[in-house]
Amino acid sequence: MAIETFYDVMRRQGISRRSFLKFCSLTATTLGLSPAFVPKIAWAMENTPRTPVLWMHGLECTCCSESFIRSGNPLAKDVILSMISLDYDDTLMASAGFQAEACMEEAIAKYKGNYILAVEGNPPLNEDGMFCITGGKPFIEKLRHAAKHAKHVIAWGACASWGCVQAARPNPTRATPIHKVLDNPVIKVPGCPPIAEVMTGVITYMLTFGHPPELDRQGRPKMFYGQRNHDKCYRRAHFDAGEFVESWDDQGAREGYCLYKMGCKGPTTYNACSTIRWNGDTSWPVHSGHGCFGCSENGFWDKGSFYDRLTDIHAFGIDANANQIGGTAAAVVGGGVAAHAAVTAVVRARRNSKNKKQHDDHSGDNNA
Numbered sequence: 001m002a003i004e005t006f007y008d009v010m011r012r013q014g015i016s017r018r019s020f021l022k023f024c025s026l027t028a029t030t031l032g033l034s035p036a037f038v039p040k041i042a043w044a045m046e047n048t049p050r051t052p053v054l055w056m057h058g059l060e061c062t063c064c065s066e067s068f069i070r071s072g073n074p075l076a077k078d079v080i081l082s083m084i085s086l087d088y089d090d091t092l093m094a095s096a097g098f099q100a101e102a103c104m105e106e107a108i109a110k111y112k113g114n115y116i117l118a119v120e121g122n123p124p125l126n127e128d129g130m131f132c133i134t135g136g137k138p139f140i141e142k143l144r145h146a147a148k149h150a151k152h153v154i155a156w157g158a159c160a161s162w163g164c165v166q167a168a169r170p171n172p173t174r175a176t177p178i179h180k181v182l183d184n185p186v187i188k189v190p191g192c193p194p195i196a197e198v199m200t201g202v203i204t205y206m207l208t209f210g211h212p213p214e215l216d217r218q219g220r221p222k223m224f225y226g227q228r229n230h231d232k233c234y235r236r237a238h239f240d241a242g243e244f245v246e247s248w249d250d251q252g253a254r255e256g257y258c259l260y261k262m263g264c265k266g267p268t269t270y271n272a273c274s275t276i277r278w279n280g281d282t283s284w285p286v287h288s289g290h291g292c293f294g295c296s297e298n299g300f301w302d303k304g305s306f307y308d309r310l311t312d313i314h315a316f317g318i319d320a321n322a323n324q325i326g327g328t329a330a331a332v333v334g335g336g337v338a339a340h341a342a343v344t345a346v347v348r349a350r351r352n353s354k355n356k357k358q359h360d361d362h363s364g365d366n367n368a
């Protein structure tokens with residue numbers, strides 16, 4: 001049986017064509033694309049069969065799934081139930097045990113070479129992989145088996161991308177990031193966890209264009225990991241002015257000064273937290289008074305205390321200037337600041353969507 005398109009599923013769910021086109025328009029904005037791309041997105045959604053996705057879990061804490069299901073724009077339920085065909089996810093699927101494994105084998109055989117393999121967690125390699133057994137086999141076997149026929153492989157979160165805390169020295173299980181054990185190119189979406197809208201944004205892009213977004217040298221989508229949290233931090237003016245929190249709950253903390261001296265790793269962390277923020281645009285760690293500890297960067301778990309001041313960025317001149325006036329540092333660090341259309345657009349789209357929802361709620365408009 002032919003695989004349904006996203007449009008087929010939306011129509012079956014009673015969504016009007018007008019709402020479908022609105023969705024395409026919102027998707028273009030979310031991805032930082034001009035309105036000229038709306039027809040292309042609509043065409044892809046109407047004509048391309050939904051992409052089968054196999055989502056598997058190695059050594060991890062499931063925080064990536066927890067983050068994903070909270071995506072507000074697009075809603076995770078839209079991505080899971082309509083845009084992709086989630087044929088296997090041992091955490092979310094109803095079946096378990098042998099039935100679940102049979103679903104996976106069936107999906108691999110049916111969609112050979114055409115499915116996305118999304119991986120949460122990593123394989124431990126010590127003692128022949130015995131520290132992570134799923135379906136009666138070491139996870140490494142299951143991972144390699146599914147990756148062999150995958151069209152694309154996504155590494156969700158710091159565990160799959162870099163190793164994360166289970167790979168912390170001395171790493172007794174030899175927990176290993178997936179790009180080191182697979183031959184496939186791996187699209188890394190790091191973070192502990194990654195931001196929900198970044199996860200769904202990457203999938204939406206791939207479904208729309210049929211290929212991954214442009215990646216940086218470390219394999220991360222540039223559209224979401226192209227700038228540092230520091231570049232768009234709302235406390236940046238205090239950094240530039242040399243105004244720092246010196247101890248927790250001092251006057252500077254109450255005034256919302258920069259957290260650099262309290263260990264904030266924003267100046268070396270490439271992520272979209274300061275722009276897209278978390279939990280439906282509610283907040284992010286620096287907003288709640290705690291420094292960024294760099295959870296999207298490789299090795300963050302083994303780099304000493306989260307509260308140690310950065311000492312390895314002398315090239316930017318930050319540490320040398322933090323005790324004096326921040327202006328010089330700002331001039332140098334500020335050179336690296338670049339606005340990024342996609343991230344800004346996600347924020348704008350979500351806020352517009354929120355405003356529109358409030359408007360619709362009030363006007364009682366039902367387009368379905």
Ligand code: SF4
Nearest residue numbers: 230233258259264266
């Ligand atoms: S050091 Fe941290 S708190 Fe200060 S401006 Fe940069 S990201 Fe914001």
Ligand code: SF4
Nearest residue numbers: 271273292293294295
């Ligand atoms: S602010 Fe830093 S530590 Fe917190 S989620 Fe973002 S990248 Fe991770």
